[in-house]
Amino acid sequence: MPRHTIPLNGRTTRHTKFTQDEVEALLQKGFRFAIYHPAGDEFRLSLPLQTIEDRTHGTLTIEQG
DSSP: OOOOOETTTTTTSSOOOOOOOHHHHHHHOOOOEEEEEEGGGEEEESSEEEEETTTTTTTTEEEOO
């Protein structure tokens, strides 16, 4: 099960927009994308997916099953 943690930077679990660097890191860890359009800066991870928002540490952990 791929797992990756990113800084929240004002994002929420409902509206997560990834940077190009984050997308590259997710791909390297084996995450699958339902939408992958680098030219249009549009990315959406495939389901099943779990997100864990840690406001204390300001991180968002993503797990894909």
